[in-house]
Amino acid sequence: MSGRLSATVVQQCVVSLGDVRTRIDVSIKRRFLADQDRVYPGLECPVPNDDTVELLSSVIDLYGLTREVLLLEIPSYPRLEGATVPDSGGSNSGQDQDQTDGHPFAVLSEFRERMAK
Incomplete structure (x- = not known):
């Protein structure tokens, strides 16, 4: 599955509490693999350490997937340009x-x- 997530996020500046607008535009790529234990019992083939790989279930949660990507892209400590901590x-x-x-x-x-x- 592939797609594109575009959003504008408004957060409070951690210094001045003013509004900080952040534009997020990121591509999403996921590969869904069947649970290898159910398909091939006893086969020891580790899933590669790849963040685009998801285990396939009966339902693909697109909301949860896009929410996860958005939360990882949002700045943890948004700061207005030029904002300084007062003495x-x-x-x-x-x-x-x-x-x-x-x-x-x-x-x-x-x-x-x-x-x-």
Whole structure:
């Protein structure tokens, strides 16, 4: 089976929450093979490691197949062009940020010192 999936997806930008439009245009190719155990019992012939091969059943689920292809093509983290993460303006901005980048718990020692006072 072969076909073409075309869709326009609108998602929220992970940074600015603005609308991100993504155009998806992909070809779909699948080969349906009979279950080899039922057709040839005892034959040990592995199914090739090919993502276009599907086992043939009594019904071919075209909706499920196109849904799977669409979900795999949609960007996981859509981002508007030019969108940047705003500076939090907290105590760890600027030069202090360099000291805590590799140490996620470095801020806790500062917090502990404040609590001791």
